[in-house]
Amino acid sequence: MSAVLEKYFTTNVDEVKVWFKAAPVSKFPENGGACVKYKDKQIAVFNFTRESKWYACQNLCPHKMEMVLSRGMIGDDCGTPKVACPLHKKTFSLDNGENLNGDLDAIAVYPVKVEDGFVYLGFSE
Amino acid sequence: MKTILVIGNGMVGYKFCEKFVAKADLTEFKLIVFGEEPRPAYDRVHLSEYFADQNAERLSMAPRSWYEENGIELITNERVTDIHRTNKTITTISDKEYSYDYIILATGSSAFVPPIPGVEKDGVFVYRTIEDLDATMAYVEEIKKQKPDGKAAILGGGLLGLEAGKAIIDMGLDVSVVEFAPRLMPRQLDNDASKVLQGKLEDLGIGILLNKGTQNIEGDGAITGMKFSKDETLPVDMLLVSAGIRPRDELAKTCGLEVGTRGGILVTNDMKTSDDNIYAIGECALLNQMIYGLVAPGYDMAGVAVDQILGEIEASMPTSIDMSTKLKLSGIDVASFGDALNESKEGISIVYENKFQGIYKTINVSKDGKSLLGGILVGDASDYNMLHQIFLNGLAIPENPEDLILGSRGGEGVSMGSVLDLPDEAVVCSCESVTKGAICCKIEEGVDTLKGLAADTKVTTGCGGCKPMVQDILDETLKASGKTVKQNICEHFDYSRQELFDIITMKGIKSYDEMLDSHGKGNGCEICKPALASLFASIYNETANEQETIQDSNDRFLANIQRNGTYSVVPRVAGGEITPQQLIVLGEIAKKYDLYTKITGGQRIDMFGARLDELPKIWKDLIDEGFESGHAYGKSLRTVKSCVGSTWCRYGMDESVSFAIEVENRYKGIRSPHKFKGGVSGCIRECAEARCKDFGMIAVEGGWNLYVAGNGGANPKHAELLAEKIDNETVVKYVDRFLMFYIKTALPLQRTAAWLDKLEGGIEYLKDVVINDSLGICEDLDKEMAGLIDTYKCEWKQAIENIEIQNRYSHFVNSEEIDENLNFVPLREQKMPELWNA
Numbered sequence: 005m006s007a008v009l010e011k012y013f014t015t016n017v018d019e020v021k022v023w024f025k026a027a028p029v030s031k032f033p034e035n036g037g038a039c040v041k042y043k044d045k046q047i048a049v050f051n052f053t054r055e056s057k058w059y060a061c062q063n064l065c066p067h068k069m070e071m072v073l074s075r076g077m078i079g080d081d082c083g084t085p086k087v088a089c090p091l092h093k094k095t096f097s098l099d100n101g102e103n104l105n106g107d108l109d110a111i112a113v114y115p116v117k118v119e120d121g122f123v124y125l126g127f128s129e
Numbered sequence: 130m131k132t133i134l135v136i137g138n139g140m141v142g143y144k145f146c147e148k149f150v151a152k153a154d155l156t157e158f159k160l161i162v163f164g165e166e167p168r169p170a171y172d173r174v175h176l177s178e179y180f181a182d183q184n185a186e187r188l189s190m191a192p193r194s195w196y197e198e199n200g201i202e203l204i205t206n207e208r209v210t211d212i213h214r215t216n217k218t219i220t221t222i223s224d225k226e227y228s229y230d231y232i233i234l235a236t237g238s239s240a241f242v243p244p245i246p247g248v249e250k251d252g253v254f255v256y257r258t259i260e261d262l263d264a265t266m267a268y269v270e271e272i273k274k275q276k277p278d279g280k281a282a283i284l285g286g287g288l289l290g291l292e293a294g295k296a297i298i299d300m301g302l303d304v305s306v307v308e309f310a311p312r313l314m315p316r317q318l319d320n321d322a323s324k325v326l327q328g329k330l331e332d333l334g335i336g337i338l339l340n341k342g343t344q345n346i347e348g349d350g351a352i353t354g355m356k357f358s359k360d361e362t363l364p365v366d367m368l369l370v371s372a373g374i375r376p377r378d379e380l381a382k383t384c385g386l387e388v389g390t391r392g393g394i395l396v397t398n399d400m401k402t403s404d405d406n407i408y409a410i411g412e413c414a415l416l417n418q419m420i421y422g423l424v425a426p427g428y429d430m431a432g433v434a435v436d437q438i439l440g441e442i443e444a445s446m447p448t449s450i451d452m453s454t455k456l457k458l459s460g461i462d463v464a465s466f467g468d469a470l471n472e473s474k475e476g477i478s479i480v481y482e483n484k485f486q487g488i489y490k491t492i493n494v495s496k497d498g499k500s501l502l503g504g505i506l507v508g509d510a511s512d513y514n515m516l517h518q519i520f521l522n523g524l525a526i527p528e529n530p531e532d533l534i535l536g537s538r539g540g541e542g543v544s545m546g547s548v549l550d551l552p553d554e555a556v557v558c559s560c561e562s563v564t565k566g567a568i569c570c571k572i573e574e575g576v577d578t579l580k581g582l583a584a585d586t587k588v589t590t591g592c593g594g595c596k597p598m599v600q601d602i603l604d605e606t607l608k609a610s611g612k613t614v615k616q617n618i619c620e621h622f623d624y625s626r627q628e629l630f631d632i633i634t635m636k637g638i639k640s641y642d643e644m645l646d647s648h649g650k651g652n653g654c655e656i657c658k659p660a661l662a663s664l665f666a667s668i669y670n671e672t673a674n675e676q677e678t679i680q681d682s683n684d685r686f687l688a689n690i691q692r693n694g695t696y697s698v699v700p701r702v703a704g705g706e707i708t709p710q711q712l713i714v715l716g717e718i719a720k721k722y723d724l725y726t727k728i729t730g731g732q733r734i735d736m737f738g739a740r741l742d743e744l745p746k747i748w749k750d751l752i753d754e755g756f757e758s759g760h761a762y763g764k765s766l767r768t769v770k771s772c773v774g775s776t777w778c779r780y781g782m783d784e785s786v787s788f789a790i791e792v793e794n795r796y797k798g799i800r801s802p803h804k805f806k807g808g809v810s811g812c813i814r815e816c817a818e819a820r821c822k823d824f825g826m827i828a829v830e831g832g833w834n835l836y837v838a839g840n841g842g843a844n845p846k847h848a849e850l851l852a853e854k855i856d857n858e859t860v861v862k863y864v865d866r867f868l869m870f871y872i873k874t875a876l877p878l879q880r881t882a883a884w885l886d887k888l889e890g891g892i893e894y895l896k897d898v899v900i901n902d903s904l905g906i907c908e909d910l911d912k913e914m915a916g917l918i919d920t921y922k923c924e925w926k927q928a929i930e931n932i933e934i935q936n937r938y939s940h941f942v943n944s945e946e947i948d949e950n951l952n953f954v955p956l957r958e959q960k961m962p963e964l965w966n967a
Contacts, residue, residue, distance in 0.1 A: 075685065
């Protein structure tokens with residue numbers, strides 16, 4: 005299973021080589037998430053409407069290695085935007101991927117931009 | 130400017146620095162700290178957690194930046210080799226020289242390795258530092274590569290050894306713990322307590338070998354076995370030695386300080402060694418001819434040394450030092466306090482043992498029956514904090530001392546007394562020496578959260594064992610001062626669930642965002658979102674399709690998420706009555722989508738393994754055949770279970786199936802604080818198990834007996850009798866009111882049993898409200914319930930008729946592909962998801 009995990013690593017905006025055109029904005033529920041497929045990766049993308057922001061992270065929850073984070077609820081923990089895994093409510097910062105209510109390894113986060121009504125995700129390869 | 134050299138950067142050495150900078154005028158002192166290990170001080174008490182996550186940072190007491198910010202020079206990887214007391218200098222291993230005014234020896238201890246022949250062989254490790262753990266883990270990996278059934282042993286059945294045992298079993302080796310004494314944790318437990326603990330550890334797969342002296346470590350280069358006697362050898366591939374500690378006193382010895390005959394730097398109770406300018410604290414210090422191998426006395430010693438250097442010459446260690454401990458060993462509570470083994474022979478023991486549940490408790494009470502001298506708790510240490518306080522403060526004990534471990538039987542009396550009876554000087558947090566008085570003082574200053582108390586007093590920040598007691602002190606103190614204890618649902622709303630219910634109804638608020646903007650703060654979370662979703666549903670009967678992103682995991686997709694992220698599907702089968710044709714249809718649908726099927730505990734059929742994208746298709750098929758949602762995914766009515774009743778049964782007193790169907794259809798779809806279930810039995814033989822339900826009816830001569838607020842689950846509870854011998858119509862009227870009253874006043878995720886438990890006045894009060902209308906709210910309750918029943922919609926029907934809702938059910942937004950990570954394995958005639966690795 006760890007091979008699945010190794011596909012995902014946090015990408016900073018200055019490392020982006022590819023802006024992948026994922027889907028139109030309308031495909032993403034307000035204040036919720038959906039999953040985007042990019043090559044063999046699954047990326048959870050969140051439309052954080054309340055703050056007019058977008059976030060992206062791996063869809064894989066590192067707790068039990070299931071592809072489910074895009075179906076989790078989002079919100080904030082003392083101001084840090086977060087997602088809660090639908091399986092066991094492990095929460096992760098959408099800013100840096102840190103596990104906020106436990107000691108799991110951080111998840112990978114990716115840059116998102118919106119242009120002309122389309123959502124783009126940034127990858128370094 | 131005076132220079133203090135702290136030699137040793139372990140937990141106690143660090144605590145000295147922390148206490149010193151908090152108290153001293155730092156312009157007058159220079160602190161230089163020497164650590165032999167590569168990293169700054171870390172928490173050795175929780176060392177076994179490193180096995181699980183290899184996260185050294187999390188164990189760190191403070192980062193390097195903390196030392197810098199406080200003007201402390203921290204030199205790690207540097208062992209001090211000599212102290213030259215005449216010219217007051219020291220030298221280090223790399224020949225650097227420092228002069229001092231004071232020295233704090235906090236050199237700690239090293240693992241004791243018994244001189245067994247062969248102990249130097251490969252594969253023998255000690256358990257003391259992060260480096261030791263790294264080496265151990267690397268070796269475990271090697272063993273696993275070479276053989277499938279690798280075996281490890283732990284030498285020493287003390288608490289560290291047992292923790293290490295569990296860690297190694299988690300890494301995938303077989304583990305045996307080898308102890309020389311006739312029992313486990315010989316310093317804390319008696320023989321009977323050890324037996325109970327042994328049973329529980331064996332259940333976890335840890336082998337326990339007692340009364341075993343190891344004669345020889347066998348093997349050619351690397352360990353292959355431990356020889357106990359001529360004909361007894363335990364084959365093992367590695368050995369972890371955890372057989373006690375030896376104080377690190379070699380530095381003190383070479384500079385001529387007095388040391389004990391069996392090791393340890395001699396100190397008086399002001400923590401001074403035989404040289405007035407040199408102090409020794411923690412596990413290297415020999416005080417009262419004892420080495421104190423616990424962190425709390427070490428911290429106290431650090432505090433005494435700080436005070437002494439700052440001129441408070443009265444500061445000293447107390448004559449008797451509390452060695453009580455409480456820990457969780459692989460989820461098993463173990464605690465011992467005071468004179469646990471009755472070594473003084475001053476006490477009379479009272480023992481409670483429950484072999485069935487694996488609980489052992491003993492207390493030693495003074496011969497006059499007036500004071501508690503010590504005790505042991507295994508399997509359930511929930512009363513430890515209070516017992517420990519009673520012991521420490523010499524509080525009065527009940528007339529029947531056994532009440533302390535058995536609870537008060539009969540009568541109203543509370544055996545333990547209230548936390549408010551504790552004297553102000555009672556030390557509640559022994560790691561940080563915080564008294565009850567200090568906590569109450571902060572509460573009076575206006576601190577009203579556990580977090581706030583932790584920030585202001587450091588209480589709960591050590592081992593965390595005092596948390597429940599601090600919470601009790603906080604709640605009780607607030608209550609006593611007339612302040613209500615706020616039951617805010619989360620950081621985003623300063624309201625309880627009941628207050629939110631009232632706000633939504635009175636202001637007519639319709640959406641989560643509107644509520645958050647007008648009455649909350651921030652952006653919400655996984656606690657307040659589903660709690661409010663439940664309220665909108667209970668108030669407006671809005672289905673989970675409407676505000677989909679505030680719904681809990683299961684509600685959002687109207688199905689129960691399972692282990693691998695697939696879902697299960699449960700159509701309603703009211704009362705458990707199902708036609709042959711319906712059974713065939715369910716079978717065909719399950720076959721079509723290759724679903725695993727099982728009969729649920731609520732008399733219906735659960736179909737597992739449906740992918741997200743399959744859910745609307747499966748439900749279209751089900752609805753076409755006349756089924757509707759079973760709300761198995763919601764905090765709502767699940768099922769009303771029934772026995773076959775007088776329609777078939779020769780003992781039946783009434784038609785339980787007909788009544789169950791009627792009631793299930795009445796309450797279906799109603800959202801509540803938690804799930805709820807019903808049961809209807811046709812006679813007192815109770816085949817429907819109605820008294821294990823949130824509401825249950827049992828047919829008797831002359832009508833139905835109605836029971837409420839029972840449940841199965843983690844804390845099973847029988848429902849309590851609300852009314853006797855009433856007709857169908859009256860049953861329904863009372864259940865309507867009971868449920869609506871619960872829906873309006875319970876906490877989020879509180880089941881009816883817990884709700885009734887907390888309801889002041891209990892069942893008698895509930896009877897008054899529901900039957901006698903003592904609050905004058907029955908008309909409202911009836912109307913609100915009727916409103917919910919009249920507006921029922923099947924939310925799956927709503928979903929499959931709406932293309933926008935159906936579009937939510939695809940794994941990817943940019944691809945029709947399915948999740949390729951789903952793997953199933955065969956199980957009997959069906960399938961199941963691949964097992965989780967961890």
